[in-house]
Amino acid sequence: MIFIPKTVRCILTLLTLFIAIRFAPFSVTGFHICESEAPKLGGVLPICKSKDKSHHLICFGGIGEEWSFGLRSKYLRILTLCEWPDINFDPETLLRNFPSLKSLSLFNGSITNILRPFPIEAQNVEKLVIIGTRLRHLSDGILRNLSALQILDLRYNSFSEINPENFNSTSLQTVYLFGNPWKCRREMAWILESGMDYLSNKIIDKADLRCSVPYEGRPLIPVVEIIVVLGDECQRTVCECQLAYVYGRVDRLIQKQLKAFVSVNCSNRGLTEMPSFLPANTTVLQLSENKITDLSPLATNAVYRFVQDLYLDHNLVESISLLDGTHWLENFRLLNLRNNKLTDLPTYALEHALPQNINSARLYLGHNPWRCDCLFTPGFQDFLIRYANLVKDINDIRCSAVEADEIANKQIRELTRTEICISPEEDYWLLPLDVLNATLAFLIFLVLGKLLYDYLCFKRTGKLPWIVTKIP
Numbered sequence: 001m002i003f004i005p006k007t008v009r010c011i012l013t014l015l016t017l018f019i020a021i022r023f024a025p026f027s028v029t030g031f032h033i034c035e036s037e038a039p040k041l042g043g044v045l046p047i048c049k050s051k052d053k054s055h056h057l058i059c060f061g062g063i064g065e066e067w068s069f070g071l072r073s074k075y076l077r078i079l080t081l082c083e084w085p086d087i088n089f090d091p092e093t094l095l096r097n098f099p100s101l102k103s104l105s106l107f108n109g110s111i112t113n114i115l116r117p118f119p120i121e122a123q124n125v126e127k128l129v130i131i132g133t134r135l136r137h138l139s140d141g142i143l144r145n146l147s148a149l150q151i152l153d154l155r156y157n158s159f160s161e162i163n164p165e166n167f168n169s170t171s172l173q174t175v176y177l178f179g180n181p182w183k184c185r186r187e188m189a190w191i192l193e194s195g196m197d198y199l200s201n202k203i204i205d206k207a208d209l210r211c212s213v214p215y216e217g218r219p220l221i222p223v224v225e226i227i228v229v230l231g232d233e234c235q236r237t238v239c240e241c242q243l244a245y246v247y248g249r250v251d252r253l254i255q256k257q258l259k260a261f262v263s264v265n266c267s268n269r270g271l272t273e274m275p276s277f278l279p280a281n282t283t284v285l286q287l288s289e290n291k292i293t294d295l296s297p298l299a300t301n302a303v304y305r306f307v308q309d310l311y312l313d314h315n316l317v318e319s320i321s322l323l324d325g326t327h328w329l330e331n332f333r334l335l336n337l338r339n340n341k342l343t344d345l346p347t348y349a350l351e352h353a354l355p356q357n358i359n360s361a362r363l364y365l366g367h368n369p370w371r372c373d374c375l376f377t378p379g380f381q382d383f384l385i386r387y388a389n390l391v392k393d394i395n396d397i398r399c400s401a402v403e404a405d406e407i408a409n410k411q412i413r414e415l416t417r418t419e420i421c422i423s424p425e426e427d428y429w430l431l432p433l434d435v436l437n438a439t440l441a442f443l444i445f446l447v448l449g450k451l452l453y454d455y456l457c458f459k460r461t462g463k464l465p466w467i468v469t470k471i472p
């Protein structure tokens with residue numbers, strides 16, 4: 001006997017274990033049979049081989065007529081079909097000829113559709129394996145005649161949903177569903193039920209299942225859990241709720257760190273105030289086309305703390321002054337206030353909050369009846385120019401239609417100071433500065449005139465001006 005030190009044996013065991021675990025999802029049982037027994041290139045399909053004293057038949061590209069009848073098929077125990085060439089698969093015509101069959105496997109191939117239920121002749125089948133096909137639907141009751149079925153392996157197909165009733169048979173204990181593009185929706189909620197009596201309990205690999213779009217690659221169970229909770233919370237609102245995005249590492253151990261981003265649509269619901277309850281993790285909130293006037297919940301109600309995108313267009317908001325200094329103003333990502341009743345803004349509050357905002361906020365302020373006067377507008381104009389990249393609809397920010405004719409509906413960005421600060425009706429000459437201007441100009445001319453007069457006098461008479469004689 002060869003002596004192997006204990007440590008080496010230990011390492012070898014660990015290595016085997018590692019390889020087994022690492023490659024487990026890929027080494028699908030039986031897959032290798034199709035590869036190892038594959039016919040040489042150029043063979044005419046379908047082609048079949050029998051193994052294990054003719055108890056096991058492996059066929060490529062369909063099944064030949066010669067195998068469908070007679071004594072050989074009567075005692076066949078295991079049937080492996082590699083690369084089934086047709087999109088349809090009809091168990092009834094096929095299995096009628098194999099009454100002793102215990103195991104049926106279909107690997108790869110074009111199957112998208114199982115035409116008819118499994119026939120009563122398939123009642124001895126204990127293991128059904130369909131792997132690597134394009135199958136995406138199992139009709140209800142299609143497996144009902146498989147009264148001895150124990151193992152159902154449906155890995156790597158195109159299932160996006162499945163009716164768990166298909167697993168409701170007392171003999172069936174083990175189901176594999178990994179590698180399918182599951183649609184994570186509320187309809188999948190059955191898989192969350194745990195307990196001996198539940199069908200979900202038969203799915204051995206349920207913790208490994210993954211969602212397809214829009215939650216590509218996220219673990220199915222926690223995502224469906226989030227969706228179910230969201231659905232319940234949404235019932236308490238008048239809105240539509242949607243799990244927009246799930247952020248998180250795909251790693252199985254980190255499942256608990258998933259982060260949900262919920263989008264809630266309460267547009268056009270006749271709301272007169274902002275909802276006092278929102279589903280947890282709401283990040284996008286649509287409140288367009290309501291009759292909301294008051295934004296104070298943003299400052300006071302904690303459910304708005306994580307709302308990043310707020311659509312309030314087509315409402316009756318008159319002021320956002322109470323957002324001054326709030327957590328919300330420093331953290332929002334998008335605020336849409338188009339078509340409201342805003343006449344002015346606390347620009348100092350925004351100028352304080354926006355540089356702190358890590359989300360590089362976007363603002364929409366167009367189509368409001370903005371006040372255009374010398375008090376508010378110059379500061380607002382400065383603000384618009386300084387934050388032109390954040391204010392997305394700057395061309396729609398115009399003076400209200402009730403302003404003086406010259407500036408009504410004019411773009412605020414384009415206004416000149418004179419347009420804002422000097423009203424044309426006032427008498428130009430009576431303005432104090434201009435009076436001073438004129439007086440000073442008059443005095444300058446007076447001094448220059450006197451100088452000229454004194455000079456001419458001196459030249460003609462030699463008399464010095466009176467003032468010069470007085471200077472010592």
Ligand SMILES: *[C@@H]1O[C@H](CO)[C@@H](O)[C@H](O)[C@H]1NC(C)=O
Nearest residue numbers: 031034035082083107108132
């Ligand atoms: C089945 O398909 C998979 C994926 O397309 C491929 O990796 C595998 O080699 C195929 N197996 C056989 C036996 O053709």
Ligand SMILES: *[C@@H]1O[C@H](CO)[C@@H](O)[C@H](O)[C@H]1NC(C)=O
Nearest residue numbers: 117118119120141142144145
């Ligand atoms: C069971 O098999 C019989 C005979 O093949 C078939 O007519 C019937 O539709 C099957 N039953 C179900 C529930 O699929």
Ligand SMILES: *[C@@H]1O[C@H](CO)[C@@H](O)[C@H](O)[C@H]1NC(C)=O
Nearest residue numbers: 164165167168169197198199
């Ligand atoms: C399974 O089927 C039986 C009857 O066929 C039914 O009474 C039972 O409710 C089903 N179980 C589940 C979990 O649906």
Ligand SMILES: *[C@@H]1O[C@H](CO)[C@@H](O)[C@H](O)[C@H]1NC(C)=O
Nearest residue numbers: 226258259260261280281306
């Ligand atoms: C939802 O938000 C709460 C806090 O409001 C947080 O504790 C929880 O982890 C979030 N859930 C997800 C799935 O992001």
Ligand SMILES: *[C@@H]1O[C@H](CO)[C@@H](O)[C@H](O)[C@H]1NC(C)=O
Nearest residue numbers: 240264265266267268269286
């Ligand atoms: C929100 O709901 C309204 C009315 O139900 C609908 O018209 C609108 O398209 C929805 N908006 C989004 C972004 O889904």
Ligand SMILES: *[C@@H]1O[C@H](CO)[C@@H](O)[C@H](O)[C@H]1NC(C)=O
Nearest residue numbers: 431433434435436437438441
């Ligand atoms: C004073 O008058 C001059 C000449 O008319 C003009 O150029 C200037 O702008 C005026 N200054 C003020 C302050 O009005």
